[in-house]
Amino acid sequence: MSKKQDKTRSLALTSLLASSVHDMKNSLNMLINTLDDVTEIIRPKDAESADRLTQMVYETKRMNNHLVQMLTLYKIGNEQYLLNVAEVDVADFLDDVVLPHRELLAQRGVAVDVNIEDGLTWYFDKNLVAGIVHNILNNAYKYTRDRIEIKAWIEDGWLRLTIADNGPGYPEDMLKPDAFLQTGISFDTGSTGLGLYFAHQVASLHSHNQREGHIRFENSGIDGGGKFILSLP
Amino acid sequence: MLDLAGKKILVVDDFPEMRSMMRKMAVAFRGQDIDDAKNGDEAVKALSKKKYDIVLCDYNLGDGKDGQQVLEEAKAKNHINYATIWMMITAENTVEMVMGAMEYQPDGYLTKPFTKTEFSSRLEKIQQKKADLEEIEKAISRKDLLAAITLCDQKLATNPKNLMEIMRTKADLCERLGDYTEALSIYEKVLSIRDIPWAALGVAKIRYENKDYMSAKELLQELIEKNSQLVEAYDWLAKTYEALGDTSEAQRVLTDAVTLSPKAILRQKQLAELAYKNKDLETAEASFKKVVKIGRTSCYKEASDYSGLAKVYLDKGSAIDALKVISNVRDEFKNAPEATLQAAVMEGSIYTKLGQPDQAEKAIEEASHIFQNLSGNVPTSVAMDLAKTCFAMGRKEQGEELVKYVVRNHHEDEDVLKQAQGLFNEMGMSDEGSALISSTRQEVVDINNKGVQLAKEGKLEESIEFFAKAATGMPENLVINLNAAQSLIMHMQKAGKNDRHLYQARQYLDRVRQISPTNEKYQKLIGFYKKIVAV
Numbered sequence: 149m150s151k152k153q154d155k156t157r158s159l160a161l162t163s164l165l166a167s168s169v170h171d172m173k174n175s176l177n178m179l180i181n182t183l184d185d186v187t188e189i190i191r192p193k194d195a196e197s198a199d200r201l202t203q204m205v206y207e208t209k210r211m212n213n214h215l216v217q218m219l220t221l222y223k224i225g226n227e228q229y230l231l232n233v234a235e236v237d238v239a240d241f242l243d244d245v246v247l248p249h250r251e252l253l254a255q256r257g258v259a260v261d262v263n264i265e266d267g268l269t270w271y272f273d274k275n276l277v278a279g280i281v282h283n284i285l286n287n288a289y290k291y292t293r294d295r296i297e298i299k300a301w302i303e304d305g306w307l308r309l310t311i312a313d314n315g316p317g318y319p320e321d322m323l324k325p326d327a328f329l330q331t332g333i334s335f336d337t338g339s340t341g342l343g344l345y346f347a348h349q350v351a352s353l354h355s356h357n358q359r360e361g362h363i364r365f366e367n368s369g370i371d372g373g374g375k376f377i378l379s380l381p
Numbered sequence: 382m383l384d385l386a387g388k389k390i391l392v393v394d395d396f397p398e399m400r401s402m403m404r405k406m407a408v409a410f411r412g413q414d415i416d417d418a419k420n421g422d423e424a425v426k427a428l429s430k431k432k433y434d435i436v437l438c439d440y441n442l443g444d445g446k447d448g449q450q451v452l453e454e455a456k457a458k459n460h461i462n463y464a465t466i467w468m469m470i471t472a473e474n475t476v477e478m479v480m481g482a483m484e485y486q487p488d489g490y491l492t493k494p495f496t497k498t499e500f501s502s503r504l505e506k507i508q509q510k511k512a513d514l515e516e517i518e519k520a521i522s523r524k525d526l527l528a529a530i531t532l533c534d535q536k537l538a539t540n541p542k543n544l545m546e547i548m549r550t551k552a553d554l555c556e557r558l559g560d561y562t563e564a565l566s567i568y569e570k571v572l573s574i575r576d577i578p579w580a581a582l583g584v585a586k587i588r589y590e591n592k593d594y595m596s597a598k599e600l601l602q603e604l605i606e607k608n609s610q611l612v613e614a615y616d617w618l619a620k621t622y623e624a625l626g627d628t629s630e631a632q633r634v635l636t637d638a639v640t641l642s643p644k645a646i647l648r649q650k651q652l653a654e655l656a657y658k659n660k661d662l663e664t665a666e667a668s669f670k671k672v673v674k675i676g677r678t679s680c681y682k683e684a685s686d687y688s689g690l691a692k693v694y695l696d697k698g699s700a701i702d703a704l705k706v707i708s709n710v711r712d713e714f715k716n717a718p719e720a721t722l723q724a725a726v727m728e729g730s731i732y733t734k735l736g737q738p739d740q741a742e743k744a745i746e747e748a749s750h751i752f753q754n755l756s757g758n759v760p761t762s763v764a765m766d767l768a769k770t771c772f773a774m775g776r777k778e779q780g781e782e783l784v785k786y787v788v789r790n791h792h793e794d795e796d797v798l799k800q801a802q803g804l805f806n807e808m809g810m811s812d813e814g815s816a817l818i819s820s821t822r823q824e825v826v827d828i829n830n831k832g833v834q835l836a837k838e839g840k841l842e843e844s845i846e847f848f849a850k851a852a853t854g855m856p857e858n859l860v861i862n863l864n865a866a867q868s869l870i871m872h873m874q875k876a877g878k879n880d881r882h883l884y885q886a887r888q889y890l891d892r893v894r895q896i897s898p899t900n901e902k903y904q905k906l907i908g909f910y911k912k913i914v915a916v
Contacts, residue, residue: 156640170441170472177494178398184496212494230610233577235545240506248499267542271575275492356576 158226169219176212180205199255206252206289213282217346220276224349231353232273238300238307239264241274245281246298253289253296262298270307272380276350277309280363283343284311284376291315295370305357309378312369322365347378356381383501383508385412389431392417393424393438393451394470403437403470406500421446422678428460435504436461438487440471445678447644453485454680463518466507484521510543517550524894526554527904545571552583557899561587578608582617589621597621612642619651628659636664646675653689666693684710684720685762688727700734707731722751723763729770741774749779757856761787761797765804772808784814785821790857792825829860832868841872845885852889859896865889866906873913886910 183205191198223229242262253260288296292313300309321327327344351361359381369375390412392403400417407415416431418424421442428436428451436455440448448469455461469487489507491500511518517536520529533551541547548567555564568583581604588597601618604611615638622631635652642648653668669690676682687710694703707727714720725748732741748767752759764787771780784801791797798818805814828851835844848865855861866889869882890910893903 159640166472167441173472173493174396174399178402180494180496181402209494227609230578230608233575235543235575237542240542244499244502244506247502248496251498269542269544271577 159228162223162226162228165219165222169215172215173212176208176215180208183208202252202255206286209248209282210286213279213286214342217279217283217342220279221342221346221349224353232275233271233354234274235269235271236274238268238270238309239266241278242281242298242300245278246285249282249285249289253285256289258289258292258294258296260296260298264298264300268300268302270302270380271356272307272354273350276353277378277380280347280350280378281309281311283347287343288313288315288374292373295373297370305359305381307378307380309380310375312373312375314370314373316374317367317369317372318365318374323367325364327365351378351380354380383410383505385410385435388412388414388434390415390435390437391424391427391431391433393419393421393436393442393448395419395439395441395443399439403500406497407437409497410501421448421451424451425454425458425460425680428455429458433461433465435466435468437468437470440469448487449485450644450679452487456485457680463515463522464511466504466511468504468507513541513543514547517547521554524898525904525907526558526899527908530554530558545577549579556583556586556590558901558904559899560901561590578604578611578614582611582614585614585617589617589624592624594621594625598625610641612638612645612648615641616648616651619655623655628655632656632659632661632664639668644675646672646679646681649675650681650686650689657689657693662693662697666690666697669693682713684714684717684723685760687713688723688766691727691731695731695734700731703727703731718751718755719759719763722748722755722759723766725751726763726767726770729767730773733770733773738774745770745774745776761791761800765800769804769807772804772810780808781817785817788818788821789825789855792822792858793860798822825855825858825861829864832861832864836864836868836871841868841875844868845872845882849885852892856892857896859893859900862889862892862896863900863902863906866893866910867902870906870909870913874909878913878916883914 183201187198187201187205190201220229239262242264246260246262250260285296288311292315295314297312298310299312300307302308322344347363351363354361361378361380364377364379366375366377367373385407390407392400392407392415394400394403394417397419400419404415404417416427416433418427422445424438424442425446427433438448438451442448442451446454452467452469461467466489467487469490470493471490472493488511489503491503495503514536517529517532520526520532530551533547533554536547537544537551548571552564552567552571555561555567565584565587568580568587571577571580572584581600585597585600585604588594588600598618598621601614601621604614605618608614615634619631619634619638622628622634632652632655635648635655639645639648639652649668650672653665653672656662656664656668669686672686673690676686687706691703691706694700694706707724710720710724710727725744728744729741729748732738732744745767748770752764752767764783768780768783768787771777771783784804787797788801801818802811802815805811805817808814828847832844832847832851835841835847845865845868848861848868851861852858852865866886869886869889873879873882873886887910890903890907893900893906897903
């Protein structure tokens, strides 16, 4: 097969995958909003069931994130992803990303603090980096005790974004610098390492002045809890 | 908190569940006046009937138009204006849209799935941003680009949150006004901060406009190497190759671009025309067919799509197919004299090929008649086609008159002059034609110089009269119309305004606006004109 046919085929497959994802997202959207509505009705009468429904919303959102990440990784792999680096107001951006998590976290009694200097801007692909933060928050939701703290600042030409919790900390495997190369590691409950791989790929897509973005995990969070560090040049 | 009371809202989605969900969300924030549409055509229809404040439009609308096409059509037809909020709902990251032409961008995106809270938070942010940029948008929408640039500068001086966006807007405005030096300095400033594709593309565009084609080519190739999905870079690379005379390479680049964006009709049209120029009739036929097909649901549908296809058939020797295509034009563009003109022109050459001189005569008579009636409003390419048919039918004098008419109206437009010469070459009249073109050009230059000289000597009234006469003979000539307006304005600046002069100046300015709304001299004259009116 010629190179051109290859390209046309791969574009056709991408568009097929994209429209399937679109279709699934419509279903997920319905699911999430119906669950939302039902939760609102049930909550005054039966708080416990309402909490369980909220849990379902969380799972649905996780599914959604995974779908998007798979499609994005496919596109990146086939050089069909156009990186959209633009100036981003970091506080605004994190507001948007954290918003859908707030209710769920509040129900679990987890407090989220976002500490970002007003007017801080940086350059990155909003959609991609949002995917990373969603992953980390979904994860922190499971493991933190009752706190999550998000910080961002600029240091020597890098944007540092940290998400710290006061849970038991990340497992030993994840603290290694090449953790993203392993699969099936301890995201528990059948996690495949997709999120980790995605985060690594997205970070390294961001380059500037011969420097590449990267991610790191530490157990230097609140009271020795987990801390995720994203650095973007 | 978001308050939608009193807002006119349109919801566009192909899924009934999504429509009712969005409606419910709007209602939750006190929205009452909510309409919906299930596809692009319905949306355009709704938009044409009512001025909406907010449009919530899904990007993916099934088989017909997508959300971006609906937005473009609504803007092109003035169904929406600067005040309308357009929120595009997407299933995934759709960068093609972010990269596209600035004037056709939605105010914001919302990615599925979203909850009520996310919906309201996003819409509120868009409302704020919109209010923040309202004055600039307003100036742009009334085509007062100089004022818009001043407003951008004022905003930039306050070191705003959306600095880059305002810089991009300003650069775009400078480009439209032909102020390439300023545009370039903005793009370079952005690039010194960050390697941002639109800024790099901006630099390439300026190099192209400055006719520095080799370095434009290098930069565009580099850009595509790094961002293989940046379709706009392909467009400019193709244009650059064309300017360098390498039309087959230009066609190859456009073919790649079309593969990336199969629904974009204007790009498809360019490919078709280029392939025809390259005598690659197979590609031209396939592309024109696609253009006609996509065109059925597009605001960019034109009679020239059909005549293009007919020309291909004619060159391939299938005059009957050509005739069939042209009969569609008469059906699909009823009450559009310009389209009928094109149909008649094509019929003239088709019947000539078929050896039916009577029918050909009849068609060309019809075409000449419409041409007369439309005087001043015929696209150059159509006038040229008519001239070509005249030559082919042995109506040499009429053909020459037509070419002279075109040259007179576009005496400074290199592309048009090249086309005219090309036509003469094709007819085996190279020398004769080139003499005719240069004498006609000189005629216009002399006329213009004389009018300008009169004005310089302070004989403004004579100059006004002189240009008025000239403009009657060449209603589409940019320079003549500009100078006609200028003499009138200079006169009013000196001797005071009067209704007749105001009216005349307005007419010339209106003509210029139709030819080139972004012309810098025009923008300045409009400024003076406004001052005079305000006195």
